[in-house]
Amino acid sequence: MPSVIEIDNLKVMLGRREILKGISCRLGISGAGKAIGLLGPNGAGKSTLIQTLLGFHQPISGSARVMGYDCHRQVRQVRSRIGYMPESDSFIGNMTAVSFLRLMGEISGLPREVALEKAHETLFHVGLGEARYRPLGTYSLGMKQMAKLAQAIVHGPELVILDEPTNGLDPQARQRMLKLVREMKEDHGMNVVLCSHLLGDVEQVCDEVVIMKDGLVVHQADLEAERKSNRRFVELEVAGDDSTLAANLAALGADALSEGGGRWRIVMPAQLEISDLWQVMAKLDLPVRKLTHRRDTLEEIFLKAVGHLQRTPGEAKEVVVNGSL
Amino acid sequence: MAVYKRGYERYDGPLTSHTTRLLAMPRFAWARLMDQKLVVILLALSMLWPLLCGGFIYLANHLSLLQGFGGNDLGKMVEINGKFFLIFMNTQAVFSVLLAALTGPGLIAPDLANNALPLYFSRPLTRLDYVGARMAVLVGLLSMITWIPGLFLFIMQSSMAGGTWFAANWSLGVAIVGGFLLWIALLSMVALTCSAWVKWRIVAGALVLGFFFILAGVSQMVNSILRVEFGTLINPTRAMYIIWSAMLGVEVPSGPTPWECVSVLAALVVVLAMILERKLRPVEVIS
Numbered sequence: 260m261p262s263v264i265e266i267d268n269l270k271v272m273l274g275r276r277e278i279l280k281g282i283s284c285r286l287g288i289s290g291a292g293k294a295i296g297l298l299g300p301n302g303a304g305k306s307t308l309i310q311t312l313l314g315f316h317q318p319i320s321g322s323a324r325v326m327g328y329d330c331h332r333q334v335r336q337v338r339s340r341i342g343y344m345p346e347s348d349s350f351i352g353n354m355t356a357v358s359f360l361r362l363m364g365e366i367s368g369l370p371r372e373v374a375l376e377k378a379h380e381t382l383f384h385v386g387l388g389e390a391r392y393r394p395l396g397t398y399s400l401g402m403k404q405m406a407k408l409a410q411a412i413v414h415g416p417e418l419v420i421l422d423e424p425t426n427g428l429d430p431q432a433r434q435r436m437l438k439l440v441r442e443m444k445e446d447h448g449m450n451v452v453l454c455s456h457l458l459g460d461v462e463q464v465c466d467e468v469v470i471m472k473d474g475l476v477v478h479q480a481d482l483e484a485e486r487k488s489n490r491r492f493v494e495l496e497v498a499g500d501d502s503t504l505a506a507n508l509a510a511l512g513a514d515a516l517s518e519g520g521g522r523w524r525i526v527m528p529a530q531l532e533i534s535d536l537w538q539v540m541a542k543l544d545l546p547v548r549k550l551t552h553r554r555d556t557l558e559e560i561f562l563k564a565v566g567h568l569q570r571t572p573g574e575a576k577e578v579v580v581n582g583s584l
Numbered sequence: 585m586a587v588y589k590r591g592y593e594r595y596d597g598p599l600t601s602h603t604t605r606l607l608a609m610p611r612f613a614w615a616r617l618m619d620q621k622l623v624v625i626l627l628a629l630s631m632l633w634p635l636l637c638g639g640f641i642y643l644a645n646h647l648s649l650l651q652g653f654g655g656n657d658l659g660k661m662v663e664i665n666g667k668f669f670l671i672f673m674n675t676q677a678v679f680s681v682l683l684a685a686l687t688g689p690g691l692i693a694p695d696l697a698n699n700a701l702p703l704y705f706s707r708p709l710t711r712l713d714y715v716g717a718r719m720a721v722l723v724g725l726l727s728m729i730t731w732i733p734g735l736f737l738f739i740m741q742s743s744m745a746g747g748t749w750f751a752a753n754w755s756l757g758v759a760i761v762g763g764f765l766l767w768i769a770l771l772s773m774v775a776l777t778c779s780a781w782v783k784w785r786i787v788a789g790a791l792v793l794g795f796f797f798i799l800a801g802v803s804q805m806v807n808s809i810l811r812v813e814f815g816t817l818i819n820p821t822r823a824m825y826i827i828w829s830a831m832l833g834v835e836v837p838s839g840p841t842p843w844e845c846v847s848v849l850a851a852l853v854v855v856l857a858m859i860l861e862r863k864l865r866p867v868e869v870i871s
Contacts, residue, residue, distance in 0.1 A: 313706050315866045335708040339599070343706035349699045358612070365608035367707050368599030376587070377595055384592035410703060415594030447594050 261327040263287030263295070263418060263450045264312065268321035271304075271311050278307045280474040281321065286452075286467060289326050289417070292444045294451040296461030296482070298561055299471035305454045306346060308471070309420055312452075313343060326417060339368065342411035346422040346454075348403060350395040356382055356406055357391045360413050367414035374413075381409045385439060401432040408439065412449070419443060420452045425460050433460075440464050462557045470561055480560055493525040493536065496549040507539050521548070602708070609717035610724065617687050617725070626686060627729065630679040634733035637672050640664075641737060645744035664741050666832035669756055672734065673763060673828055677821065680726050680771060681796055687725060688775025689788030691718045692864070697783040705866035715776065715860060722772040731764035759831035767824055770849055773856040774820075780863040796821055813839035817848045824849065 264286040271279040282304075286295045297305045310316050312325055314334035322329060328336040351359055357378050364374030382391040385405040390398070395406055404424065411419055421440065425433045441464055443449045455461055461468055462482070470478040497504070498521055508515045513536075514526040525536070533552060540547050617623050643649060644664050695701055704714055738757040742750040778791040799819050806815030816822045816839040823845035829835065830842035840848075 310867055313866075315702075315705065338706060339708045341706065343702065345699070345702045345706075347699055349703050351694060351698055351700050353616075353694070362608060362612050363703065363707070365600070366605045366704070366709060368605055369595060370597075370600055371608075373595060373597065379587040380590060380592055383588045383590075388588055412592075415596065447592070449594070 261289050263289050265324040269318050269323050270320045271307055271316050271318050278304050278474050282476045284476050284479055287450050292448040294444050294453055294465040296465035296468040297454040298461055298468055303471040304474040305471055309422055309454055340417045342416035342419040344407045344411040344421045344424055353394055355392050355394055356387055359395055360410055363410040364413045369414055377413050381413045385409045400427045418450045422454045437463050458557050458561055491527040493552040495523040495525055497521045497545040497547055499545050606713055606717050610720040613721040623687055626683055630729035633675045637737055641741050666834040669760055670828055670832050670834050676730050679729055684771045684775040685789045685792040688792055689779045689785040691721055692776055692779035693783050693785050693788050702866045711864050718776055719772045723768055726768045731761045734760040763828045763831050773853050777856040777859050780860055816840055
């Protein structure tokens with residue numbers, strides 16, 4: 260099975276600026292129903308990459324393929340397999356949601372009757388069933404986001420590209436959006452590309468992550484594998500003399516990284532519990548100001564990838580031994 | 585099963601052809617246009633002159649009905665020839681400009697104002713498809729008040745006047761259809777370009793009217809101040825009148841030749857197409 264996205268030394272210029280500077284990667288497996296997270300700070304080139312995959316920009320060199328089709332030369336085949344939810348408001352203001360989705364369905368290739376049926380079905384699915392006969396211009400921001408999602412999936416595409424889908428949503432609506440995205444891949448077998456600068460969104464939904472910075476792919480990770488490794492990350496803040504803490508934790512099999520000022524980041528092996536940490540603090544008579552723990556690694560991966568953190572705790576042993584950056 | 589109970593399922597059936605997809609856009613646009621009372625009223629008003637012309641043709645071919653009113657003299661006045669159809673075409677051209685100014689801006693401007701172009705262009709549609717689909721709306725609408733009634737009048741006259749008249753004047757039918765199609769192409773391009781140029785519908789509508797009226801004024805100024813006749817070339821309405829006159833075999837007014845007018849209008853269409861190409865992008869790139 261071909262990869263969902265194959266990019267080979269892709270360079271794209273907008274005006275006189277080179278936005279994508281020769282990126283290469285292979286993401287997802289076609290038909291597997293996986294979600295790929297596209298992360299990066301503002302201006303990293305995420306949206307340009309998405310727009311290039313859709314055939315909006317012509318590469319100056321290299322190639323990009325979606326489901327095995329070239330994004331520049333076989334743009335019609337590519338687009339007929341994609342559903343796209345743009346970042347900014349995109350709709351036809353004086354159309355009702357049903358008419359809008361029906362039109363989008365029909366120009367995606369759905370027969371007339373099917374398009375009408377799917378428009379209703381999809382609007383109920385995204386929670387706009389009761390508002391489906393209202394003009395889109397009267398919708399709230401959250402409803403517009405849902406309508407944008409609905410138009411992206413009304414024709415049942417193989418790949419759905421979502422550009423910042425949770426922008427402007429309240430926490431409840433955000434959770435609903437993420438739930439819908441999870442359902443798209445798990446229940447309906449769609450591949451999803453989720454472009455966001457919100458780590459939490461990517462973490463909740465995605466199986467793979469690509470981190471971009473300054474037009475380059477700086478990191479690519481399989482989040483599923485990371486989760487399976489079940490490493491536990493702890494952020495600790497203590498008062499007093501913590502010079503022997505690294506050695507004591509190393510004796511328990513934990514890797515610790517001092518960030519200065521009594522702040523530590525610790526990677527604990529699966530068999531170690533938080534209570535073991537408390538015992539070490541008690542033994543060293545270190546007052547604990549703060550202790551938080553979580554199982555994810557995405558924040559560390561991201562910060563390291565974009566250059567805000569020199570090393571991921573637990574990755575480089577020599578750093579842990581001397582206990583400083 | 586009720587739709588709200590059914591839940592979402594991916595569609596995996598056969599897809600429609602590219603042409604069917606394209607035709608969906610004009611169909612939706614037509615439905616929206618016909619919801620506007622002003623459009624329907626103007627469309628109805630545009631049919632009045634063809635009806636009157638139909639009446640003239642009927643009377644011209646049934647002079648016996650006018651015997652009590654000096655029928656023979658009146659018959660000479662309403663002789664059905666190239667001049668008659670030129671007057672018909674000119675009048676309908678005015679209505680077509682008004683209709684294009686009313687309907688054209690609503691075709692592209694709202695898509696630009698609401699940033700809807702990425703939604704169209706992320707589907708298997710090219711910019712040419714999009715413009716073609718939008719133009720089809722105008723071509724269909726303007727055809728209803730131009731060449732279709734024109735052709736109907738020509739057929740009516742042919743059937744009433746007989747085969748001899750048709751054999752001598754068949755070129756009039758070709759001129760009516762061809763002349764109006766040229767006009768519709770020009771008018772549609774102007775309306776679509778104005779609609780793509782400004783995002784506000786009302787301003788775009790005013791721009792369409794302004795395009796024809798202001799250029800007519802400028803052309804008069806050029807001719808008067810410089811004491812020339814080539815200023816007519818920048819008046820699309822007058823240039824088209826010259827082309828129609830030539831096509832209908834009517835005496836061509838002095839000034840530029842029909843071929844010069846064709847060349848200038850063709851160049852104008854190319855410029856309008858270039859502006860459309862520049863404005864219709866799924867994403868705007870700022871250099």
